[in-house]
Amino acid sequence: MILLLSITLKAQMDQTAQRFASTITAEDLKSHLFKLTSAEFEGRETGTEGQRLAADYIASQMKSWNLPAIGEAGTYFQYITFTNQSWRKIEMKDADKELRHLWDYYAYPGTNPKQFDGNFEDAVFLGFGIDAPEYSDYKGVDVTGKLVVVYDGEPMHQGKSWVSGSATPSEWATDWRKKAKVAKANGAAALFIIDRKFKENVAEARKAILNSRNDMAKDEDPEANYAPNYFITTDLAKSMFGKLVSKVTGARDKIESKGKPRNVGFKCAVKMVAEKNYSQLKGSNVLGFIEGTDPKLKDEYVVVTAHYDHLGKRGDDMYPGADDNASGTSTVLEICQAFVEAKKAGLGPRRSVLCMLVSGEEKGLLGSQYYAQYPIFPLEKTVVDVNVDMVGRVDDEHKDNPDYIYVIGADRLSSELHQINEHANSTYTNLTLDYKYNDEKDPNRYYYRSDHYNFAKKGIPAIFYFNGTHADYHRTSDTPDKINFEKMTKIGHLVFYTSWELANRDGRIKVDKK
Template sequence: MKHLHTYGFVLAALLASGCASTNNSAKSPETNAEKLRAAATTYGQTITAADLSKHLNIIASDEYEGRNTGEKGQKMAAAYIAKEFKEDGLTGPVTAGSNPYYQTFDLEKSQWGEGHILIGDKKFLMMQDFFVLGSSPYQTEQTTDVVFAGYGIDDEKYSDYANVDVTGKMVVVLAGEPKGSNGNYLISGTTKASDWGNDYRSKRNAATKRGAKSVLIVTGTSADEFNSLTQRYKSYASRPSLGLKSEGKQENAAVMFVSPVAGAALLNTTPEKLLAYSSNVAKAGKPVASAFTAPKNVKVVTSRITTPVPTENVLGFIEGSDKKDEVVVVTAHYDHVGIEQDAPGDDKIFNGANDDGSGTVAVIELAEAFAQAKKEGKGPRRSILFMTVTAEEKGLLGSEYYSENPIFPLANTVANVNIDMIGRMDFDHEKQNDSNYIYVIGSDKLSSELHSINEEANQKYVNLKLDYKFNDENDPNRFYYRSDHYNFAKNGIPIIFYFNGVHADYHKASDSVDKILFDSAEKVARLAFYTTWELANRDNRIVVDSNKK
């Protein structure tokens, strides 16, 4: 990759003068919806492949080091985006802090420290004999009461919690779910397992509801099988993670996966006798009492070391005219995954040109187009917040923070238009060399009008193939839940998500600018613009009349 345009932190100095104001010579705003519709193409056509390329060749260059959350490259990208917003005449709407374009907050970087379970003189080690998935209340060594609860199931058809008091205790349960003597699962009555066997969170939730402090899931039939089955989870759990700052509350029972040897020791038995419990259940066809008596001298510690990681969402605001209290929010995430030293090959910088540099530069271009329209008296009637969010790659954290700490009330937020990964072809379309498409996700989930607005805008101005494949509630990829729009949707705000799909360079160092099809990105960005234009300028706020998954 080439090094392009060294900007560094010098950009931050350009922001020192505070909020920019929109052009004082702006004409009186037009508020007639039909006249504004007639003016839309004038500004939509200012969004060009050339301008998208200009911006992307900067923020997705090696100089920006992959824009990893909290690191130098992310800060450089934030400064660049804020500079563009200010130069285009957008205001910074954040009143707290020194930079009105930044919504700053601390994430929490955490990783496991000391961890063991001590049973008499036997010590079982974290990341060897057990590991924690999620958070844990055992920051310091504590004595704990242990109780066995079968498979940890609490269902109307089958409950392991009848007559078992687990309040404040460590609950040991078996992985999976019970079968009857005929080989069918007792919950479903068929050969198909239920969520009790497929999703550990079902057992966590049941333990939480019953008041348990932690639930330990005995996994595999031997130490080797435990390690084999849990290798991926264990690898994930051993890495440092970023999250929103913890309030110190443990909302759910802690989840630990334990080997059969450790699980049996916690119940003062052998792995063979513990695993034989399943045969007893199969014969009875229902939960059975166990003879396990847990030792009284169990101590546990799973300490978590945390450090703050400052980061920022970047916000640019255009105030509306006659409907200024209502706000349309346009988003993309500007972070990526940074530098991966153990990545194969010589290139270690994950530039994230498509994910989501492409969406970020589209937001910059939309902001410029609307700012120009405002200067010339052509709306918007509703206010528009252009927001590039941080830490999407860490779990949608930037948009989650905004949704919990909104600059403008969520009740006044009309819709969210989200752009993530445009200007590429996914596997299916690449086979046909067809770049004239866009996946549309979520537009009908909460508002039938938003769906219609997008379809009409596409037919009138752009003529992309609108593909709703990933909008299906049964889609296994679950993309509706995997980008920043979801933090608006879960608060009842209609959303539309533009996405070109996953390709061979996804989350690899090869996701570079030279792979972007800028003519395709231009069409998608224009569609997002025209949909936003209608949302901002129509007479009535769109209705919320759906409740689809």
């Protein structure tokens, strides 16, 4: 009797899945895709008006389905910000001696102003540059307009910190930015931190110091928050202290032995010039949230993703990105609507589903990276990421069999995820599942090249659907007229069936692989 009931319930679930999968149609996919590739969206490059218009279109669909606006300020958006900074010019002199960046000193562009000219005669050695209730180097000392020189770390005595009162370092030792912030708050014109592991730290931080890259940031303003800050060698510090070097090292030793601050004023002849390249990239992830119906499971989340950005325009040439990735975006929109229809009919999903269209993928998986850093829902409650990136074309290898899809990553963290997708396909869609690019030795490294990877890095199982590349990949010729909508519909059904099972099964899939 129990077995018969189980079979009956399973059959009902299968019929329900088929009912809502049928709402994913070639006609609807085509409508979304032609809209996303239209001239008004100008290739959807992140940070452009075209990308913002595409985001608005996606959000308008979610609003029309009466989905809750769970984004920032009552919108459907999670705004992403990435800052690109690098040194254009950085110079320093001690007296008349030219100093070399990365040899005598180094500085991070991200915590320094866009432009800085310093010419210093008045300086003060201020211990460790700490300003805490337990211990303050700044108390009773006026550093306004002066160059402040401090040691790295914090004062320790017999294995204990005078700040934390234990062997565990305080934040003043683990986060040097606090010293730059408090120097700014106390009116210091600049901060020099004596780095007693200079060579080792330069080698480790060289990329962050020199390379121009997009760094995730929640609008931090260095001019407002940090004093200009430089790390210097012990040799440069000795040269600056001159005849007072013994007095300074003596003050440092007494600070460490007694736990009482000391300072030494001195004259110097330091000149600095720094200018940096600075740009900020702003985009948005668009959030379509369907709350689960099962009180015991609705606090677990199935995330379905696709990136909606592309390459934009280069001069008068527009890159429409029909396959990459208006195809995936259209598919996820249809999957989102299918779940909405199920919810309206009172038939699920049991777990909550987040259909998230991300931007910044073409800039380096930035949108999904941002979500993984600042998740809307707890990552520990996130069951899986189902990612759709390029599902509208047929590659040369399958020109005689368009009913295929490359499946990547499903078995990397969870053997159950692989089995669920296999079962969904054999039960409903009967596509050829090609695992060629799932090989860990795949030279293309596709597993690392789409948005699912930022979830996998956090230990969340992920599956990536991909049709392979073609002659129009990343070209102006990736146009909507070349999309195979019949094939795309079948893949959309498979993605939905797999997502449906993940959202409705009793047990959360297990992470059983490293």
